[in-house]
Each structure stands twice: as structure tokens, then as C-alpha cells.
Amino acid sequence: MDTILNFLGNITWWMWILIVLVVIAIRDIIQKKHIIIHNYPVIGHIRYMFESIGPEIRQYFVANNREELPFNRIERGWIYASAKKQNNYEGFGTDRDIYAHQHIFINNAMMPYQVGENHPNSIDKTFLPCAKIMGEFNKRKRPYRPASVINISAMSFGSLSAKAVESMNKGVKMADAYHNTGEGGLSPYHRNGGDVVFHFGTGYFGVRAEDGGFSMEKMIKLVEDNPFIRAIEVKLSQGAKPGKGGVLPGEKISKEIAEIRGVEVGKDVLSPPNHKAFSNVPELIEFIEKIAEATGLPVGIKAAIGKLDQWEELADIMKTTGKGPDFITVDGGEGGTGAAPPSFADHVSLPWVYGFADLYRLFQDKGLSERIVFIGSGKLGFPAKAAMAFAMGVDCINVAREAMMSIGCIQAKVCHTNRCPTGIATQSKWLQNGIDPTLKSARLAQYFKTFRKEFIEVTHAAGHEHPCQFTMEDIEVNVDDHNLSKELKSTYMYEKTIVPFKDMQTLKDCMYLGGKATSQS
Numbered sequence: 329m330d331t332i333l334n335f336l337g338n339i340t341w342w343m344w345i346l347i348v349l350v351v352i353a354i355r356d357i358i359q360k361k362h363i364i365i366h367n368y369p370v371i372g373h374i375r376y377m378f379e380s381i382g383p384e385i386r387q388y389f390v391a392n393n394r395e396e397l398p399f400n401r402i403e404r405g406w407i408y409a410s411a412k413k414q415n416n417y418e419g420f421g422t423d424r425d426i427y428a429h430q431h432i433f434i435n436n437a438m439m440p441y442q443v444g445e446n447h448p449n450s451i452d453k454t455f456l457p458c459a460k461i462m463g464e465f466n467k468r469k470r471p472y473r474p475a476s477v478i479n480i481s482a483m484s485f486g487s488l489s490a491k492a493v494e495s496m497n498k499g500v501k502m503a504d505a506y507h508n509t510g511e512g513g514l515s516p517y518h519r520n521g522g523d524v525v526f527h528f529g530t531g532y533f534g535v536r537a538e539d540g541g542f543s544m545e546k547m548i549k550l551v552e553d554n555p556f557i558r559a560i561e562v563k564l565s566q567g568a569k570p571g572k573g574g575v576l577p578g579e580k581i582s583k584e585i586a587e588i589r590g591v592e593v594g595k596d597v598l599s600p601p602n603h604k605a606f607s608n609v610p611e612l613i614e615f616i617e618k619i620a621e622a623t624g625l626p627v628g629i630k631a632a633i634g635k636l637d638q639w640e641e642l643a644d645i646m647k648t649t650g651k652g653p654d655f656i657t658v659d660g661g662e663g664g665t666g667a668a669p670p671s672f673a674d675h676v677s678l679p680w681v682y683g684f685a686d687l688y689r690l691f692q693d694k695g696l697s698e699r700i701v702f703i704g705s706g707k708l709g710f711p712a713k714a715a716m717a718f719a720m721g722v723d724c725i726n727v728a729r730e731a732m733m734s735i736g737c738i739q740a741k742v743c744h745t746n747r748c749p750t751g752i753a754t755q756s757k758w759l760q761n762g763i764d765p766t767l768k769s770a771r772l773a774q775y776f777k778t779f780r781k782e783f784i785e786v787t788h789a790a791g792h793e794h795p796c797q798f799t800m801e802d803i804e805v806n807v808d809d810h811n812l813s814k815e816l817k818s819t820y821m822y823e824k825t826i827v828p829f830k831d832m833q834t835l836k837d838c839m840y841l842g843g844k845a846t847s848q849s
């Protein structure tokens with residue numbers, strides 16, 4: 329034994345390094361999984377190391393300010409600074425090529441809108457409610473005027489961590505906005521005082537019957553037990569993966585998730601591409617009406633847009649029966665997701681501007697645009713983008729990834745791996761520990777408030793009091809020369825229906841603002 333220890337003790341440090349390298353080289357040559365490592369033992373590992381840190385190197389050192397996708401450094405920086413109430417201005421002028429194709433111009437008025445002394449925006453520079461009321465046309469029992477034009481888009485507890493959901497819910501309470509639950513059901517983390525839009529897809533999580541279908545009983549009980557649920561959204565599809573079902577693997581189904589989603593612990597759960605509760609457009613309308621009747625809440629649908637024939641059928645039935653969704657959320661093909669195959673995320677469904685323009689025009693042609701609250705989502709959480717969306721006809725925007733960034737997401741793009749380094753899109757308790765919901769909720773609220781303040785200022789610059797007054801003539805998109813640049817109206821071939829709007833004071837005095845009253849009270 330002593331001889332062996334003596335022999336080992338006499339081996340110098342550089343010989344140890346050599347021995348380790350020889351062992352690695354032998355292992356590399358024997359293995360057949362990686363050709364590069366087999367053909368170039370030891371040094372072949374450097375290639376894999378560079379590949380793994382490449383995204384970070386590009387993000388932090390190489391990519392220019394406007395280069396990255398989905399959100400470039402300037403966009404992320406604007407959200408971070410806005411959320412922290414730091415200086416979010418630019419110095420020296422724009423660093424964007426404003427002659428570039430598809431650049432958005434907002435046509436400013438010669439003299440901006442003047443805010444009077446007692447105007448709601450003199451008192452609160454961030455007061456910006458929705459100009460339309462969800463459920464008003466269909467005379468639902470509990471109509472809802474969202475008190476903020478910017479709100480949190482569908483993201484489930486499951487795709488987001490408990491601490492992230494809690495931060496967001498506390499944040500929307502501070503910002504008078506609403507929080508869409510996403511497909512994972514209503515979790516305890518959604519019960520922190522913020523308004524909630526309950527969202528479900530083909531898995532019916534939270535309102536799931538024994539057979540995996542929809543349970544109206546559970547829906548009614550959920551709404552009765554949780555009066556802060558202001559509206560219900562039926563998911564038909566989302567921009568990142570329309571028509572793609574999913575499996576929630578049994579090992580991810582903890583006791584807590586099983587309880588919230590209404591499924592069994594440890595057993596795989598299928599979210600099929602299609603709904604069980606309806607299989608065609610007339611059945612969808614009946615389904616919406618039944619839920620609205622049973623709960624008294626406005627009911628809407630969320631979808632990404634591609635073909636229009638079934639939408640046309642929906643519009644025709646809505647016109648003849650006077651029934652149908654109270655709101656429609658149009659998601660863009662550029663929309664985010666917890667996880668999706670690239671073939672879907674990159675290619676299935678239209679980008680937001682194309683999809684929304686097609687859909688809005690269709691409903692407008694049938695005379696239906698006034699009775700629907702249109703919500704847009706797909707990288708719209710920036711005032712200029714929102715101005716364009718409002719000019720095209722939206723009444724509210726939903727933001728998902730922008731909300732994540734406001735609470736600390738660094739766009740690591742690993743939501744699908746459960747290894748989110750910021751603890752936002754993971755179920756790892758260790759990674760979530762860094763999130764302080766008190767601080768992060770304040771950040772989300774501040775992002776929403778800064779967004780609204782800047783959006784109001786842009787609106788005033790264009791000579792309007794409220795963004796609902798933006799028309800297609802207010803915005804131009806660049807097609808390389810001013811004589812060629814086209815107003816939205818001629819680019820997308822429609823003119824938005826005028827939204828009835830008296831003034832901000834009327835919105836402030838509205839009994840349905842923030843869903844605080846029922847139609848009977």
C-alpha cells in the first residue's frame with residue numbers, strides 16, 4: 329500500500345494532467361455518439377463548449393443593438409428601464425434606419441392634443457382604460473371594461489413558476505390590469521388580488537370532467553368561488569403552434585399541479601388539437617352562449633389566423649343570430665410559447681398584422697366590428713407598435729414575453745427545458761428562489777404604467793385623446809420612399825370602424841370599469 333501511495337505521490341502535477349487527457353482521449357475514441365469527438369479526441373470538446381456558450385457570446389458581445397429576435401437589445405432595455413422606473417430615453421437621436429422597409433411612422437398633429445386642468449390624465453398620467461365594454465352588446469350579466477389597455481396574455485402556472493405567476497398577479501392589481509391564466513387552470517398564485525381572465529384550451533384544465541371533456545358544473549363553481557374572474561377566454565389556437573396538441577408528461581404532474589388542473593398525479597395528460605366540447609362553428613357559438621348564460625361573464629375566443637372560411641361562417645351566424653363571442657384575441661404567428669416545434673413556431677399562421685387585418689376586415693364587412701372587443705398579441709408591448717395595432721382596430725393588447733421581461737426574464741430562450749436561469753419559466757424550486765414577488769410585482773406594474781404613459785403621450789402627439797381614436801391615416805409603414813410609403817388604409821385595404829368615444833372622464837365614471845359592477849346593480 330505504502331509503495332503505491334509513494335508512487336502516486338511522486339507523480340508530478342503535469343503528469344496528472346497528461347494522464348487525465350489520455351483517459352479522456354481513450355474514452356473519446358471508443359465512443360461513437362459524436363463523430364467530431366471521436367475523430368479529434370480531447371480538442372473536439374472545444375467545439376461543443378463554444379456551441380453551448382455561442383448564444384450568450386452573441387447576445388452580450390457580438391449582436392448589434394437591433395439585431396436579435398424575438399426581442400432585440402434596445403427593446404429589452406426599454407422594458408427593463410421602464411419596469412425599474414429608470415431613464416428609458418435615447419440620447420443623440422434614433423439609432424434605427426427609419427428609411428427601412430416596414431418602419432412604422434406615426435403622423436403627428438401640427439399641435440398635439442391639449443390636456444385640460446381637470447382631465448383624468450392631468451390627475452393620473454397612466455390612466456388608460458379600454459374604450460369598449462366586453463359583453464355590452466350581448467347584454468351579459470357582468471359586463472367588463474378593462475381598466476387598462478395593456479394586460480397579461482395567457483401563460484399558465486406550469487409553463488411559468490409559482491413565484492412568476494404570483495409576481496404578475498400582484499403586479500396587475502397595482503396597475504389595474506387583468507391577468508390571463510393561460511391553459512393550466514386557476515392556481516393559488518392567481519389569487520393575489522388582480523383581475524383574472526380565465527382561459528382554457530382543449531385540456532380543459534381547471535374545468536375538466538372525468539372523461540377529459542368540459543365540465544359546466546366546475547366552470548360555474550369556479551366563477552362563483554372567484555369573483556375576481558372577469559371574463560372567460562376559449563382558446564382555439566395560439567400563434568406559436570396553431571393546431572398542435574400537446575402531452576403533459578406524468579412525471580411533471582405533481583400533487584399541486586394535479587389539483588389545479590383537475591388531473592391525476594403522475595399520469596400523462598393529453599391536450600388534443602381539437603376541442604371535445606364543440607366540433608364546428610355553430611356548436612362553438614352555442615358553447616360560448618351557454619358559458620356566458622351560466623356564469624354571467626363575457627366570453628371570448630383566442631386564435632391565430634390563417635384560413636378565413638370558418639371565420640366567415642362565424643361572422644355570418646353572429647350577424648343572423650345576434651349571438652357570439654364578446655371579444656376576440658388575435659395572436660400573431662410571431663407569438664411566444666413555453667415550447668413548440670420550430671416547424672409550427674416559424675411557419676404555421678400569419679404574422680400579426682396580416683392575420684389581424686384579414687380578420688378585422690371580414691368582421692367589419694359584416695357590420696360586426698363595433699360589437700366585438702378586439703385584443704391583439706404578438707410583440708405589441710411597445711407604444712409605437714401598439715399605436716399601429718389600435719389604428720388597425722384593436723381595443724386592448726395582451727403581452728406575454730414583455731411581461732416576463734419586466735419581472736427579470738433575460739431571453740435565454742430555454743423555457744422548454746425547465747432550466748430557465750431566472751426562475752420565471754421553470755418549476756425548479758432552487759431557480760425560483762431568486763424571485764422576490766414584492767419587488768417583481770412592482771416592476772411589472774411600473775412597466776404597464778410607463779407603457780400607458782408613453783402611449784398616451786404618443787396619442788396626444790397625433791392629436792387624439794384616447795388611442796381608440798387612431799385611424800388608418802394616422803400611421804404609415806415604409807415601403808422605401810415617401811411617395812411610395814403607404815398609409816395603413818391602403819396597405820391593408822380597409823378603414824377602421826370609428827370607436828364610440830366621448831372623453832376620458834366618461835370612461836373614468838363608467839360603472840363597469842374594472843368589472844366593479846354587474847348590469848343589474
Ligand SMILES: Cc1cc2nc3c(=O)[nH]c(=O)nc-3n(C[C@H](O)[C@H](O)[C@H](O)COP(=O)(O)O)c2cc1C
Pocket residue numbers: 481482483484487488509510511512563565566567630659660662663664665666705706707708709726727728729730743753
Ligand atoms: C411561457 C409562455 C406560455 C404561454 N402559454 C400560453 C397558453 O397557455 N395559452 C395560450 O393561448 N397562449 C400561451 N402563450 C402565448 C401568449 O399568450 C401570447 O399569445 C404570445 O406570446 C404573444 O404575445 P407576446 O409577443 O407579448 O409574447 C404563452 C407564451 C409564453 C411565452
